[in-house]
Amino acid sequence: AQSVTQLGSHVSVSEGALVLLRCNYSSSVPPYLFWYVQYPNQGLQLLLKYTTGATLVKGINGFEAEFKKSETSFHLTKPSAHMSDAAEYFCAVSDPRLNSGYSTLTFGKGTMLLVSP
């Protein structure tokens, strides 16, 4: 079974500071990993994903994440935080459904990013 652990339910940074949101996963198969963002009172929006190939993945809004197999991690970073980055961020691993050829997502519990002026 797949699982995702996000360290820190809340992370606070100042505007312009580095953003680092941590995600560790457990997977019985080579993992496909996703980061989603949820702005207040909205649905989830894909930031970036790792499937195969290059382990450093760039996404929207200046975010990137690096897949490290040896550390079973997929941490999300952004060099300089903006006020508009304040949101909840979810890491997820693709969970294959063997009998259907379909895949669902197993989510972490989320990390709320707070950005102060």
Add this chain to the structure above:
Amino acid sequence: NAGVTQTPKFQVLKTGQSMTLQCAQDMNHEYMSWYRQDPGMGLRLIHYSVGAGITDQGEVPNGYNVSRSTTEDFPLRLLSAAPSQTSVYFCASSRGSPRDARANEQFFGPGTRLTVL
């Protein structure tokens, strides 16, 4: 395209009442899912469907029914609402891929906020 739409946006029910949460997508996606989001719990999969006429249970299916009569629609039914079903419900869809469905992005609706008194 409207993407994934959900109705209603908000609903208050009394214990024991029934209701249907509607979900529709206009992207011709084969795969659709229902998740519930609770504080500190992330998103948990309720039911999913890999095509019209085919549904299966996710992580937390008890108390919920689904059906998929068309590609576009995937309603979620609560037969006898309980306070434990107070949550925010998200519908998601993704395209099918014979080669690698795990890599496909899931598109989320805006959510339905349900309160059961």
